[in-house]
Amino acid sequence: MTRTESRIDHSSRQATDDTTSERAAAQPRLITLILLSALAVLPVNMILPSLPKISAAFHADFALVNLSVAGFSIVTAFLEAIGGAISDRFGRRPVVLTALATFIVASIGCVLAPTIGVFLLCRMMQACIGPCYSVALVIIKETSDERRAASKFGYLAMGWALAPMVGPLFGGSLDELFGWRASFVALAIFGIAAFLLSLRELKVSKAPASAGRGNYLASYTLLLRSARFWAYTLCMACSMGVLYIFLGGAPLTVSDALGGSSAKLGFYMGLVPAGFILGSYLAGRYGARIPLGTILVIARLLTCIGLSIGLALSLSGMTEVLALFGPCIFVGIGNGLTMPAANSGAMSVRSDIVGTAAGLAAAMRISGGALIGSISGLFIARSPTIHMLFALMLASAVFALVAALWAAILDRHLSKPS
Structure with a gap:
């Protein structure tokens, strides 16, 4: 090898090493992203036990106060859609820091709110x-290959699922000890901690070159024209639809089997989030080894099999509690496996607008699942039976399976050499 070739080879290796080191340095710790994603969903239902006291404190109708939960979810879906696109244009760090700063101010505003109107306004601002969560997914996607990203998404989803489980318990305990405002004080403190942590660990990164020149509508159009994006997103929406049907229908259809005990109902309904955590762990453990399409199909088959067993048991007249709730564990396991893989697939459609894809997919997942849950609620209200609940969940699960098969077929065609 000549001296010139040696110099060129050395320079090439050094450039590669510098790029790798820069990429590693720009990657925050996974635990930071898990905490960030958990904080994104913790405020959703942490205040549920405090709603009656909030209603009494402001002398407001309970239905109006309940907007602090339903309205929060609607605003979140809207902000998810635009937040990812903004991060594509201005970078991930500014979006996270701005969202956290707004969240801190809004949380303090909820504590100090003099009227129900001001309280609801600050509560909607908290949805920032x-x-x-979407930006945390994007950061992982940009610093990992596709399969490793799906694996890390699994661990991220564990924190995302655990927060809503412990949120009501934590919020209720604070309410019991210090009053309803204590929950918002705690959220403000969590927000400050997350802000300082993000300020330290999220490095300044350049937005994709094409993002600055394009416009948001064009980015959405590119994604909505992609069959792969639709396949992954519909799979997530229908999977969330199964969960929403269960959450809305179980109290109405299964309460009698539990003797009307709310405590027992809450315990057994917790089996589904527990299954989600297990599924997310499995996705984190094996997501880097198995193709995304295969994971999706396996996940949706598990859910369909579990719900088919539940439907068969309910039609046979089985009224044992575990016979009713046991099959529903597969809803959680299936969704825990589905979300990391489907998110990774949706964000791999366009490498230049990953943030837009993450945000739009999240918005479609939330709104699509809520729509399915609402429509199913009409059927359950007319026929509040256990087998109706299982039949509706199974129908949504089958649609999710079809979308998963579609995604797997599209991925297989894409991977074939042309």
């Missing part, structure tokens, strides 16, 4: 924290 929502896009932090």
